[in-house]
Amino acid sequence: MELMSVEELTPSLDTPSVRKVPVGRTRVIGVIIVVIGLFSLIALGLNTSSRAHSALTFSPVDILTNAPWHLGTLTLLTFWTNVILALIMMGVGIEVLWRQPRRGVMGRFGFISVLFLLALLFWAVRTPGPSQVSFIDLTSILVGSSEVTMVLIFGSLSGVMCERAGVVNIAIEGQFIAGAFVGASIASTTSNYFYAAIGGLVAGGIIGWILAFLAVRYRSDQIIVGVVLVTMLSGLSSYLNLQIFTPYPKLNTGNVLGNFAIPLLDKIPIIGPVFFNQSAFFYLMLLLIGGVSFALFKTRYGLHVRAVGEHPHAAATVGINVARVRYINVVLGGAIAGVGGVAFISQQGQFQPGITSGLGYIALAAMIFGRWRPSGAVVACVLFGMSVYLADNLQTYNIPISTEILTMFPYIITIFVVSGLVGRVRAPAADGLPYQAG
Amino acid sequence: MSDSVATVPDAIRPRRHLLHRIGSQDPIVVAALALVLGFIVGALIIITTTPAVLDAWRGIFHSWGAPGHALKVSFDNVGAAYRTMFTGSIVDPQGFWHSLTTGKGWDATLTPISETLTYATPLVIVSIGVGIAFQTGIFNIGANGQAVLGGIIGTAAGSMIHMPTVVHIPFTLLAGIAGGVISGAVPGVLKALTGAHEVIVTIMFNYVLYAFLLFAVLSTALQQPGQQNDISRTLDPSAQLAPIFGAKSGLRVSWGVLVAVAVVIFAWWLLDRSSLGFEFRVTGANPQAARASGMNARVIVIVVFLISGGLAGLAGVVQVASTTHYIDGVFLIGNAGIGFTAITVALLGRNRPMGIVWSSLLFAALGVGGRAMQATTGIPLDLATVIQSAVVLFVATPVLVKEIFRLRGAPSQSVELATKGWNS
Numbered sequence: 001m002e003l004m005s006v007e008e009l010t011p012s013l014d015t016p017s018v019r020k021v022p023v024g025r026t027r028v029i030g031v032i033i034v035v036i037g038l039f040s041l042i043a044l045g046l047n048t049s050s051r052a053h054s055a056l057t058f059s060p061v062d063i064l065t066n067a068p069w070h071l072g073t074l075t076l077l078t079f080w081t082n083v084i085l086a087l088i089m090m091g092v093g094i095e096v097l098w099r100q101p102r103r104g105v106m107g108r109f110g111f112i113s114v115l116f117l118l119a120l121l122f123w124a125v126r127t128p129g130p131s132q133v134s135f136i137d138l139t140s141i142l143v144g145s146s147e148v149t150m151v152l153i154f155g156s157l158s159g160v161m162c163e164r165a166g167v168v169n170i171a172i173e174g175q176f177i178a179g180a181f182v183g184a185s186i187a188s189t190t191s192n193y194f195y196a197a198i199g200g201l202v203a204g205g206i207i208g209w210i211l212a213f214l215a216v217r218y219r220s221d222q223i224i225v226g227v228v229l230v231t232m233l234s235g236l237s238s239y240l241n242l243q244i245f246t247p248y249p250k251l252n253t254g255n256v257l258g259n260f261a262i263p264l265l266d267k268i269p270i271i272g273p274v275f276f277n278q279s280a281f282f283y284l285m286l287l288l289i290g291g292v293s294f295a296l297f298k299t300r301y302g303l304h305v306r307a308v309g310e311h312p313h314a315a316a317t318v319g320i321n322v323a324r325v326r327y328i329n330v331v332l333g334g335a336i337a338g339v340g341g342v343a344f345i346s347q348q349g350q351f352q353p354g355i356t357s358g359l360g361y362i363a364l365a366a367m368i369f370g371r372w373r374p375s376g377a378v379v380a381c382v383l384f385g386m387s388v389y390l391a392d393n394l395q396t397y398n399i400p401i402s403t404e405i406l407t408m409f410p411y412i413i414t415i416f417v418v419s420g421l422v423g424r425v426r427a428p429a430a431d432g433l434p435y436q437a438g
Numbered sequence: 439m440s441d442s443v444a445t446v447p448d449a450i451r452p453r454r455h456l457l458h459r460i461g462s463q464d465p466i467v468v469a470a471l472a473l474v475l476g477f478i479v480g481a482l483i484i485i486t487t488t489p490a491v492l493d494a495w496r497g498i499f500h501s502w503g504a505p506g507h508a509l510k511v512s513f514d515n516v517g518a519a520y521r522t523m524f525t526g527s528i529v530d531p532q533g534f535w536h537s538l539t540t541g542k543g544w545d546a547t548l549t550p551i552s553e554t555l556t557y558a559t560p561l562v563i564v565s566i567g568v569g570i571a572f573q574t575g576i577f578n579i580g581a582n583g584q585a586v587l588g589g590i591i592g593t594a595a596g597s598m599i600h601m602p603t604v605v606h607i608p609f610t611l612l613a614g615i616a617g618g619v620i621s622g623a624v625p626g627v628l629k630a631l632t633g634a635h636e637v638i639v640t641i642m643f644n645y646v647l648y649a650f651l652l653f654a655v656l657s658t659a660l661q662q663p664g665q666q667n668d669i670s671r672t673l674d675p676s677a678q679l680a681p682i683f684g685a686k687s688g689l690r691v692s693w694g695v696l697v698a699v700a701v702v703i704f705a706w707w708l709l710d711r712s713s714l715g716f717e718f719r720v721t722g723a724n725p726q727a728a729r730a731s732g733m734n735a736r737v738i739v740i741v742v743f744l745i746s747g748g749l750a751g752l753a754g755v756v757q758v759a760s761t762t763h764y765i766d767g768v769f770l771i772g773n774a775g776i777g778f779t780a781i782t783v784a785l786l787g788r789n790r791p792m793g794i795v796w797s798s799l800l801f802a803a804l805g806v807g808g809r810a811m812q813a814t815t816g817i818p819l820d821l822a823t824v825i826q827s828a829v830v831l832f833v834a835t836p837v838l839v840k841e842i843f844r845l846r847g848a849p850s851q852s853v854e855l856a857t858k859g860w861n862s
Binding site for chain 1 (some may be wrong): 483487488489577579624628631632633634635637638639641642643645646649650652653656778781782785817818820821822823824826827828830831834835837838
């Protein structure tokens with residue numbers, strides 16, 4: 001099925017302020033990459049003694065039950081590995097500077113970030129060195145970060161659903177909170193995460209419906225409504241926690257959902273533990289990524305959604321019910337984020353006020369970094385999820401840079417992205433604008 | 439896409455009689471009704487979640503008198519909650535009468551109102567910053583982060599540098615303003631130069647600044663010597679804003695109130711008397727007209743963010759200098775941080791200095807009264823946050839309020855904010 005891209009239909013809708021693009025900002029990012037490469041070369045590569053070595057292991061988290069066989073340990077000379085990684089980084093940077101490619105700059109930047117993190121870890125665990133840990137377990141890093149990544153993906157898919165239909169969903173955080181709260185209470189009373197997921201679906205959907213009700217029907221400012229909804233739910237969950245969970249602790253016992261290993265496939269090194277030995281929510285998330293991409297880009301309904309997000313008046317002219325499309329998508333988006341909240345609580349167990357700690361905003365950032373596309377959002381979520389995980393676990397590796405710097409990473413990169421330093425993003429043209437018929 | 443009604447300044451509108459206003463769509467009426475709705479939402483939440491009330495409702499089929507009893511228990515609980523909110527934040531009539539007749543116990547009688555003023559002082563300052571940005575059509579969600587940086591730099595200036603009181607207090611306050619200005623400059627400059635949407639940049643920058651806060655209070659420079667925890671040095675006594683009635687009275691309300699009053703006067707002058715403020719308001723009401731008449735949109739965006747950020751920073755440092763005198767790793771963090779409350783305050787006060795003063799006092803009273811309510815009735819103080827957000831949802835949706843109360847008049851936007859998408 002060949003569908004015309006909606007973006008191409010509306011070339012001149014943007015306000016002029018966005019179009020004023022400073023010349024050569026690809027160059028800026030090229031310089032940034034080269035600087036990162038130089039830093040890695042000097043601080044992480046040339047600075048280490050040539051005898052130091054780092055080990056890279058791939059063992060599954062649970063060796064006994066998990067694998068009849070596994071990959072051995074790869075021992076690397078820290079000096080040469082990091083020099084080579086740094087040279088690759090500088091090479092990419094120089095390529096960006098030289099050719100100034102129009103596409104894929106963001107992808108290259110993500111690649112560089114991963115290389116830099118690797119070089120940093122190799123340097124941290126070098127063996128005649130300060131750290132107690134002498135190896136990096138790639139599998140455990142991937143599995144550990146996949147928990148955060150999964151939640152982020154639920155959130156950013158919710159964002160994609162809403163914003164492609166032209167409604168800004170800043171309330172992802174609020175939907176996470178609602179889903180986590182309802183999910184925790186249902187999972188504690190029924191010990192069944194299926195019912196909890198349904199509860200989270202409904203709770204998130206209701207928040208989505210409130211957003212749609214105020215933003216679509218009454219045309220209030222979507223950003224204000226979103227921000228206030230987050231404040232409200234954060235207050236409400238904290239209120240209910242004291243009022244209900246404290247007197248009835250049975251409602252918040254905090255059982256954690258176990259993993260469901262897919263036979264045979266989970267025995268594959270690296271890929272097995274990461275993709276085939278996960279909780280049911282992870283598999284649901286994989287299905288959702290495909291489902292949302294397919295629904296938005298390969299179906300007639302998706303075309304309607306994107307038309308409504310880009311140019312609601314034109315969409316209305318050809319007979320699309322703009323309000324209905326927006327209602328449906330925002331409620332669905334809220335429901336997805338609500339399930340994300342349940343997925344989060346299925347790892348954390350007990351609900352506590354403030355437990356989502358801004359993950360909803362990182363998901364929003366990931367959606368923007370991924371240019372309002374499910375595939376891009378997923379890549380961004382993986383990158384951000386890894387940085388969140390590493391920031392929480394840096395102490396293990398005894399890295400002298402402070403945790404706080406790594407915590408800032410997803411936010412700073414998003415600021416770079418929206419200001420056009422790394423590639424260019426463009427929101428759906430009517431994103432955030434109320435629609436009035438006539 | 440603002441309605442034409444919304445862009446008419448108040449001065450041009452004919453002044454109407456009070457009686458005529460009631461039942462019409464006057465923004466003040468809408469705000470008052472939104473407040474009523476907010477308290478109704480709060481009451482419903484109390485009724486549906488308080489165990490004693492639920493028990494009463496569970497028994498309504500047991501006897502003839504039970505439904506009436508259940509209603510009474512509901513009213514009693516809601517009444518007790520709201521009564522303690524009032525006596526805990528404004529004045530306890532009995533205590534007041536006691537002080538009036540015997541002349542004793544004034545400190546205890548005045549404590550609630552003093553607490554409310556203490557809470558309201560930084561809130562007014564930061565909300566006026568947010569309100570000025572709103573009037574220019576700019577959404578500053580970053581006020582909380584800006585207040586945090588103001589608090590950090592202000593604490594550094596007040597605790598690490600020593601001088602006499604006369605210069606130390608202004609120096610500390612200026613340091614706080616500088617922190618706010620720096621953090622406000624980032625979204626302002628990015629928006630002016632690259633068109634980056636200020637909402638995204640400020641949300642993200644908030645988290646950058648929260649991380650920086652932890653970094654700062656754990657750094658050897660700012661951490662309290664001999665401490666391992668995330669606690670900063672304490673401000674020198676010469677940098678603290680002293681309580682107005684002296685430390686012995688126990689009333690915390692400080693000279694910071696004067697700073698807030700100065701900010702209100704400054705904002706009134708800026709918005710109503712200066713040509714810069716006129717440019718702000720024109721840009722907010724109609725960006726095209728502003729551009730056509732030769733106003734430099736980029737400069738205006740940057741200046742607004744510098745002012746808005748500076749006020750947020752000032753609020754941060756006033757908060758430190760008048761209450762705790764130190765900061766910790768969770769200073770102002772979270773959705774209850776004053777920068778977020780400020781958004782709701784500014785919207786309720788319709789972004790005007792005096793409106794913001796009244797709504798700050800109201801929201802401060804809700805917050806302080808919430809604490810008293812939790813202590814006396816056991817109903818968690820977070821109810822105050824829920825009521826505040828509900829009020830603002832209604833204020834932001836005047837048409838809904840109009841429909842609920844069947845007000846007459848054409849629909850108008852009470853929130854005078856040009857609604858824009860990500861691309862503008």
